[in-house]
Amino acid sequence: MMPPNRLWGSNGVAFGPDGRLYIAQFLAGRISALDLATGDLEDITGADSPVEAPDDLAFGPDGAMYIADLVPGRVWRRTPAGDYDLVSDSVRVPNGITCVGDRLFVNEMRMNGRLLELFPGGGEPVVLTEGLALGNAMQRGPDGNLYYPHMVTGQIFRISPDGGDPELVEAGVSDPVAVRFDRGGVLQVLSRGVNGVVTCVDLFGSGGRTEKVSNVAGLDNAAFDAENRMFVSSFSTGGVLELHPDGRTRELVPRGLSGPYGITVDLHGKVHAGDHYRIASPPDPADELLHFVHGIVADGDLLHLTSQYGQVKTYDRGSRQVRTRASGLDQPLGLCVRADGAILVAEAGAGRVVAISPDDTVTPLVTDLGHPVDVALDASGRLYISDSDRGVVVSSGTVVFPGLDSPQGIAIRGDELFVVEAGTRSLRVLDLVTGSTRTDITDLAVGTPLPRTELFTNGMPGVPQRFAGLAVAPDGTLHLANDGEGTILSLLEKPDEHP
Template identity: 30%
Template structure:
């Protein structure tokens, strides 16, 4: 055979067509080019703040499990405490210069001394949220959501916590006033209260807020600044009258604040993952730390969308992002809407399906109208639902990561549930295979390291691939291949569904935050989606970024 004929046959063989799902499709590409769709951030939703008096702002990062330091002049961010120890919902400085922070999911109160030693000083307080010191050095923390109590804690950790007040009504970000009374928002009542921690008495200082989440005194400690998360307002409350004045209008999703010695107010926003500086003298606002995404996790794209518009479950928001230009065109925010902290997203013909695996009151599956964004249905489920898919008849498939079940939810109200399969080990990702002769669904099992196919007619299972390390997000390629985020090995892989053959597409990826106590298997899932062009999209929870992998011809 001549060399030219051999080359011709080799090229013809490389371009030959494969059979997948009953369709004749082109051979998969051998290489991809990695590109940034949305650049990342240091935070995964920024929360509590504290000015250190040395030109820096301490900022807590609950889901990223870190405590950061922000330069007040430049906005430069550095890490003070990294994961997994730094799971902070709020942060404070003690009289001796130690840093204290609260672990909402872990129920632990942490301390880092000036010499860099970190340890737990209180345990078993789920929902541990806000904290503050009184002038005499007494130290108080509050439980919120997973509890409702105010505790006095020994800053040294030698004595057990003492219950100060039971069920104050969800007391959030607070501070002690010059009268040694505690001032803070009572979430359940939309009020700002004055609390005597010695007697337990609670008085109303101001009311009429939608969702007050934190307060701080001004530098002279005469007035209170309040952030109203649902309205996006920074409000000044004049004491002792309780008169209110809106100082600045901000985006909704505000979480906390800190006031500097110059009376500048630093405000965190967990939805936008940023920190803004407000000058109360004129109401001007500027960004200190800017981000575009908060905690990008689940990801979906319509296969017939030529623009490849991405639906991003950003934990604190549902966002629409241009797959080609990275432009964010639509955002539905938590707190100011009925949205429940979306961690996964999938698309049906007419609906968007969201799920959140938070173990608590916010655990649910939500169905939205794809055209209007209207919330049509909320289905509570506290079993750590990771992925959720809508079938053609409107029924839903849910991956319950904590029970190891794949369940079917019908369209009735209230919803009826049927167990399709059980014994799965940490099911996280789902990818439909409903066009096959025997319709099924592919499931990633983060604990067993498997990709499993479950037949929809009877729940029969077949192992497609094993030996993976923490597989999470999964999507079908247009040619029928499975694209999987193998988080434990920091790589993106392709799996042939009929043979289980694995090909590594990209490695060394910044994906896979460490799991947290009190959260389900998979924690913050890494999302994967594939557009009609064959471009693969991937979320990075570590970087709060969005990437694409473009086929190289």
């Protein structure tokens, strides 16, 4: 239903000395280079790179690449020869990074964050200012000052590279995520909302302020080439697009899914996926930006969601309102809805399944599990749970499907239970009547289980703990979240295959 994703989210972008556009992929933990003429995409950092979660990048005058490695809190220098030097490990949640000549500056994406000058050749960081309300992509302006956003307050500030008091430049900008200047010196502020708004302020000319709407959800960053063409990235959908002055776009790298993780099908047969930064409902482009969505299940016109922040929420597609049902859970993942309206949630970090009643009361339902990933109910209301640590599917305290390698998403169709076995990248099937098992599909592009890393750093989300979801449509078609390549598969039954 979706082609493989070429970029797992696109964050910081910058032109390198070779003329290619370099793209930081926070979720994938790598940096790629795009040839604008040919469309060729090359991975620059690989498995041997020390960079874990690159969010922004910049180039120095000697061709060295400087990388803000957000989750571990490090800043790296990559030489033109491909060697890495650690510039600093004392910046908390480093994000916006820029070079002013041979000087290097970085800011922090946290409340009361700092803007610092770092010294690749050695020396203690110098703090230019504090009190940033989530800093992000910044740049030197035509006047020599550094310009940077406060994402939370909707303000743009500037400060001298030598320090001093910050000056408010612009206010009332919705969710500003990046500050860039075009070749004519016009300030361009990207907003990270669903409409992809760019606010243009002619600070050094007329002083006028205009907006262009790109309809690119989750704008993250931008770079201008020598011809003043503007290229933008999206943290939520990936891809790279050229953005024209009138808001029209030209896609160079197609957008795609950041996961997908949980998956569900509503009563009308429409597929919805929990895609980390959004609810993705392909092929509908009007996705909802709801950050850190993992598990998802349809319930009439409602979608129930689990969040990496430990929340369970209900999204009303009609009113587009979000209601928080539970908070403080430890890594909630898959979920389902019981006949009485209760939401059953696999709380992976706590090793249990909880029930959330219609009045939002949270009650432990099943405890003493290893790492429960997904839950499903059969026609009689019996609950089944996949436990990736123990390699089993359990029901009523009994192991019903043993010997699995990292089972994740599960779904029930009639008398058959389907489970995604991530360790072997296969779809396994259990006959609930006879107890017989089989393997239906092998070589799925599901992601192998990730190590259990810290989900948060300084209050900000880290790299997600992914899982491959599975769902049954009203017509019986199975849908699978192929999270290893960013696709959604519709698995069509062959009636004569299993007489």
